[in-house]
Amino acid sequence: MTAQTRKPARLDELDRNILRALQADAGQSLDEIARQVGSSKTPVWNRIRxxxxxxxxxxxTVVVDPQAIGLDACxxxxxxxxxxxxxxxxxxLAALRARPEVQEAHRLAGEIDYxxxxxxxxxxxxxxxxxxxxxxVRVFNVTALLSMEEIKTGTALPV
Known part of the structure; x- marks a missing residue:
């Protein structure tokens, strides 16, 4: 995501239903998505495109369980x-992008910079x-907080 702002896309209810279906499981077939949203395959494919x-x-992408591959600490x-x-x-930023351990990085407003x-x-x-x-990279202060329990995680957006 860039700092540039852009106009939100104009989405109708069918577009939103398609997005909900894909966010729930992007690996499902086009036939299954069309069935879920009450449309046929070709219009659904055209809208996805x-x-x-x-x-x-x-x-x-595929969501991998971090603990299943030995990444127990967040x-x-x-x-x-x-x-x-x-x-x-x-x-x-180049150092962060080069490190696969970094899942997310955000620049903040306030006392903390990142x-x-x-x-x-x-x-x-x-x-x-x-x-x-x-x-x-030279930094002024680093504080690491260990997550004791992951309560909610996900990538689905409310559409």
């Missing part, structure tokens, strides 16, 4: 920096991530 072209939908990392120059920001969602195996793996990050 148009929504993709309009940027309403990104690429389809840290929320709060970063404060005294650096705000363009070059520092480019280096910092928040990261980091998935790793354990505290030792987090420390390896942390040491590598601070060796690449």
């Amino acid at each position: 148009k929504m993709r072209e309009a940027g309403v939908m990104g690429p389809s 840290f929320f990392v709060l970063i404060r920096t005294s650096e705000h120059e363009a070059e520092w920001q480019r280096t910092f 928040i990261l969602k980091v998935r790793v195996a354990d505290a030792r793996a987090y420390d390896v991530f942390y040491q590598a990050l601070i060796s690449e």
Whole structure:
């Protein structure tokens, strides 16, 4: 997502129903989606194609259970920096994008400049991530918060 704002797409009820069906399970067949939304396959496919072209939908992906692959620890990392120059920001953002442990990164308003969602195996793996990050980019303060329990997660948006 970019900082640029754009006009929201104009969606009718059929578009919204298609999006709900895809958000629930993007792997289902076109026939199944058409059945769920009360339409036929061709109009549903055309609408999906148009929504993709309009940027309403990104690429389809698979949701992997982190614990099933040994990523048991989720840290929320709060970063404060005294650096705000363009070059520092480019280096910092490149470092974040290069690290698969970083699931999400957000620039914030307020006292904290950035928040990261980091998935790793354990505290030792987090420390390896942390040491590598601070060796690449200078930051003023880093606070790591270990998530004790994931209460709600998801990517579905209310459409």
